[in-house]
Structure formats: C-alpha cells, structure tokens
Amino acid sequence: MCTGKCSQCIGIALLPLAICAIISNLLLYFPNGEVLEASRITDLVWFFHGILGAGILIFLPAVMMLGAGGAGWCANRCGMLLSILFAVLGAAGGVYCVIISSLGLINGPLCDVGDEVYIYPFRNDTFVDNYLFNTTTWSICKKPENIILWNIVLFSLLLAIGTIEAVLCLIQVINGLVGFICGTSLRKRKVSADVAGM
Secondary structure, eight states, rough: OOHHHHHHHHHHHHHHHHHHHHHHHHTTTTTGGOOOOOGGOOOGGHHHHHHHIIIIHHHHHHHHHHHSSSSTTTOHHHHHHHHHHHHHHHHHHHHHHHHHHHHHHHOOOEESSSTTEOOOOTTHHHHHHOOOGGGGGGOOOOBSTTTHHHHHHHHHHHHHHHHHHHHHHHHHHHHHHHHHHSSSOHHHHHHHHHHHHE
16 A cells, blocks of 8 residues: 555544544633633643644644645655654644643642632642542532533543544654655556566
C-alpha cells in the first residue's frame, strides 16, 4: 500500500476528532449549559487545550495528510517529509490536550460551595481520597448544577481525543519516515523495472 494513501486515511480520521475536541472545549465554558462570569469558570479551560491543542494544531497535519494521498504525491519524498513535520506538530497538540485534560480531571472544577463562594474544593485531594472515586463528596458543589459530572465527562472526552490524535500523528511520523526513506509507492519501482526490461 502506498504510504501516501495511509497518510490520507490518518488525515480523514483526525478531522472529526479535531472538531469534537473544539466542541468539547467550548462546552466547558458553559457549565451545565449556563453562562457564567469568566472568573467562575474552571481556570484550566482557559488553556484552550481542545481548541488549540487538539483542534487547530490537528487540522494543520490532517489537511497535509489528506493532500499526501492525492495525485502526484505518492512518489513525492518532499511531501512525506512535510507530513512528518506537521505530524510532530499534531502529536504535540494532542499531548498538550492530554496533559491539561488530566490536570482538569485531577484538580476538579471551580464551584460554589455555598453563599456564592467559588473555590476548587478538590484541588488538594490525595489520589486515594480523590473526588473521582468518592461521589459522596460531590454534594459540596452547589452551583452550577451537575458541574462535577459536566467537567468529568468533557475533560475525559478531551483526554481520550488527545490520546488518539497523538497516537495517529506518531503513526504518521513512522509512515512518513518509511515513505521518505524507501519511497512512497511500488508503482514507481514497477515502471522502472518495465523500462529496464524493454
């Protein structure tokens, strides 16, 4: 199989993941569907890990990989080299999303614990006492309603998306290296052999 076609398949897989990451990150700005003041939104959301890391930084390599499968690219080593560079950029975006999402899950949300006092009630939890494993502690957050579940679902989704994107981009790095070193298509070798046999 042409390594350019493999690049195209990876690019097709990355596009919907990037769109889902952007939507998930945007939803984190509206806890439980509510519009809040910026100071009452969990601080890690402002790192734009889904919009920038798993979104925009994935669109660039995805578009490049889609082009790598197009006509004229299959024997183009320069194109494969460019796809490697963009795949490294995409992998970095995916890893960035994984790191911020992990911190978001570990630290928990910013919420009103009563009398309009917004704090991070779970930020200093130990791993054993973490709120993720003890749902009885969730009642400490009064507002926004369902904020803990909202954050867990969206940060977990972003964690999974970032992981998949990073893995796909690393596969493209290997694919691109094979295409760059060995050539990207057997068709070129076949034409050379046919010419030599004449």
